[in-house]
Amino acid sequence: MNTFKSKFYSIVIISYYTGFVVLGIAFLTLIPLATSLLLREWNPFFDFLITLAISTTLGLSLILIGRETRENKSFVQWKHGFVVASLSWVILMVLCAIPYALSGHVYSFLDACFDVMSGFTTTGLVLTQDLDHLSLGLNMWRHMLTFIGGQGMIVLALTFLLKETGGAYIFYVGEGKDINLVPNVKGTARIIWKISLIYLLIGTIALWINGILIGLNPLSAFFSGLFIFESAWSTGGFAPYTQNMMFYHSFSYEIITIVFFILGSLNFGLHYAAWSGNKKEIVKNIETQSFFITTFITSALAVIALSKSGVYADAVSMFRRVVYNVLSAHTTTGFNNVYASQFAKEWGDFGILIMVVAMLIGGSACSTAGGFKGLRVAVVFKGVIADIKKLLSSERNVKLFRFHHIKEQILTDGLVKVSALIIICYMVTFTIGMALGAYYGYPLSNAAFEMASVTGNVGLSIGVTTPFMPVGLKVYYIIAMYLGRLEFISVFALIGFIIGGVKKLWIK
Amino acid sequence: MQMKKNEVKGLLAELLAVGVYIAAFYLLTFALMM
Numbered sequence: 109m110n111t112f113k114s115k116f117y118s119i120v121i122i123s124y125y126t127g128f129v130v131l132g133i134a135f136l137t138l139i140p141l142a143t144s145l146l147l148r149e150w151n152p153f154f155d156f157l158i159t160l161a162i163s164t165t166l167g168l169s170l171i172l173i174g175r176e177t178r179e180n181k182s183f184v185q186w187k188h189g190f191v192v193a194s195l196s197w198v199i200l201m202v203l204c205a206i207p208y209a210l211s212g213h214v215y216s217f218l219d220a221c222f223d224v225m226s227g228f229t230t231t232g233l234v235l236t237q238d239l240d241h242l243s244l245g246l247n248m249w250r251h252m253l254t255f256i257g258g259q260g261m262i263v264l265a266l267t268f269l270l271k272e273t274g275g276a277y278i279f280y281v282g283e284g285k286d287i288n289l290v291p292n293v294k295g296t297a298r299i300i301w302k303i304s305l306i307y308l309l310i311g312t313i314a315l316w317i318n319g320i321l322i323g324l325n326p327l328s329a330f331f332s333g334l335f336i337f338e339s340a341w342s343t344g345g346f347a348p349y350t351q352n353m354m355f356y357h358s359f360s361y362e363i364i365t366i367v368f369f370i371l372g373s374l375n376f377g378l379h380y381a382a383w384s385g386n387k388k389e390i391v392k393n394i395e396t397q398s399f400f401i402t403t404f405i406t407s408a409l410a411v412i413a414l415s416k417s418g419v420y421a422d423a424v425s426m427f428r429r430v431v432y433n434v435l436s437a438h439t440t441t442g443f444n445n446v447y448a449s450q451f452a453k454e455w456g457d458f459g460i461l462i463m464v465v466a467m468l469i470g471g472s473a474c475s476t477a478g479g480f481k482g483l484r485v486a487v488v489f490k491g492v493i494a495d496i497k498k499l500l501s502s503e504r505n506v507k508l509f510r511f512h513h514i515k516e517q518i519l520t521d522g523l524v525k526v527s528a529l530i531i532i533c534y535m536v537t538f539t540i541g542m543a544l545g546a547y548y549g550y551p552l553s554n555a556a557f558e559m560a561s562v563t564g565n566v567g568l569s570i571g572v573t574t575p576f577m578p579v580g581l582k583v584y585y586i587i588a589m590y591l592g593r594l595e596f597i598s599v600f601a602l603i604g605f606i607i608g609g610v611k612k613l614w615i616k
Numbered sequence: 617m618q619m620k621k622n623e624v625k626g627l628l629a630e631l632l633a634v635g636v637y638i639a640a641f642y643l644l645t646f647a648l649m650m
Binding site for chain 1: 617619622623625626627629630631633634635637638641642644645646648649
């Protein structure tokens with residue numbers, strides 16, 4: 109045991125759990141593999157076979173390296189959870205990029221990694237070329253990754269592959285989802301997956317029928333329905349066609365996607381409360397209230413600004429082109445039904461500013477959405493109000509401030525501080541990226557729009573994201589998507605772990 | 617994967633809430649365009 113508590117103690121634990129996550133992804137490649145086999149798409153079939161072989165070998169090797177963890181029943185600490193989460197995402201990005209790179213639809217392996225990170229983080233920005241001629245196998249892979257990325261890949265892999273899940277809650281937090289619906293983690297994971305799969309069934313059927321009604325053939329309507337639902341629910345923004353939602357040219361199709369991307373952007377705790385009989389939670393919850401207020405303000409301002417410019421003549425086109433895109437931005441989905449150049453040329457600086465604000469605020473905490481999250485915005489706002497009230501009241505008067513989120517909670521200074529810190533981290537990431545975009549020669553408004561889309565894991569583009577953008581900007585966007593999705597702490601833990609290790613080696 | 621009665625009611629309540637929300641935003645657009 110003493111030997112085990114040596115300098116490799118942490119590396120062994122991290123290797124063991126990371127191995128299971130990699131093995132989990134290897135299992136998932138069986139789905140696109142089967143799709144390619146059934147549809148006789150032989151090139152993608154072999155691409156997935158190669159990925160499966162590499163992932164399985166790597167996963168088993170990592171488990172083998174860390175096998176002492178199981179033998180000694182080692183205790184998982186917070187730092188291990190954070191490092192496993194952040195490290196796994198990097199390894200999975202590289203592994204999952206293999207089918208993209210082999211498909212010939214990307215210009216470089218970096219572009220493939222960009223698209224995978226965009227999918228995992230439910231961002232939705234695309235560098236893959238000629239989407240209209242992509243195999244169904246690779247399309248299945250793209251949309252599946254975004255669907256699973258939204259629910260949490262590490263939790264999925266660890267809860268279903270490991271028998272012992274004593275420390276699994278740590279991995280939830282590590283992956284940016286501090287959620288505990290029921291005391292045991294397997295139960296929580298099952299609830300999350302039950303809710304998602306039931307909606308998957310309803311959403312796919314609704315979009316499938318709608319697809320047939322608008323003239324798609326049944327097979328294509330089915331795959332479109334499945335892919336679009338996966339993107340909507342995970343607030344991802346990927347679509348099987350280059351023109352995104354414009355391809356379907358259908359108001360009803362757009363309405364169905366709004367329903368599911370709004371539902372996807374809600375907290376899983378809220379879904380669970382509503383499904384457990386507490387329907388009033390939908391109205392009482394501070395996050396839904398915050399979401400309603402901020403979407404109301406941003407949508408109204410965008411409609412007012414764009415009606416002044418006269419781009420959209422009637423209320424229906426205003427709803428379809430403006431409110432739809434604002435809601436898509438605010439829920440961090442990224443479905444778009446206007447061209448990127450239209451944002452740049454028709455929406456004006458004020459319209460772009462509204463979109464930037466909506467994208468940065470984002471959806472709910474512990475949902476599939478990105479951005480600051482409504483809960484943090486509401487907590488900081490309430491904290492400011494509370495501070496003002498404290499200043500105005502008598503000093504002897506000690507008053508507790510509360511808010512309702514699943515249950516009545518007390519607004520503490522610590523909670524306000526943590527929320528404000530995370531918002532600051534987002535803003536710093538956004539500002540650096542915007543400055544970098546401006547440095548590379550993009551207009552400031554375009555750089556701000558694209559960077560807000562990246563930081564908030566949204567996926568709307570104003571035209572900056574192309575395969576020909578500077579490599580430095582591509583790499584920064586990958587890092588920003590990753591930071592935004594994991595909400596900074598896990599990545600900081602990984603950096604700290606690496607620096608700590610290097611420091612120890614240097615001293616020795 | 618079976619759904620309990622409460623769960624079905626919860627799901628319908630969520631769909632209804634989002635439906636009302638979308639309708640409200642649709643009306644808002646009309647009101648602002650007038």
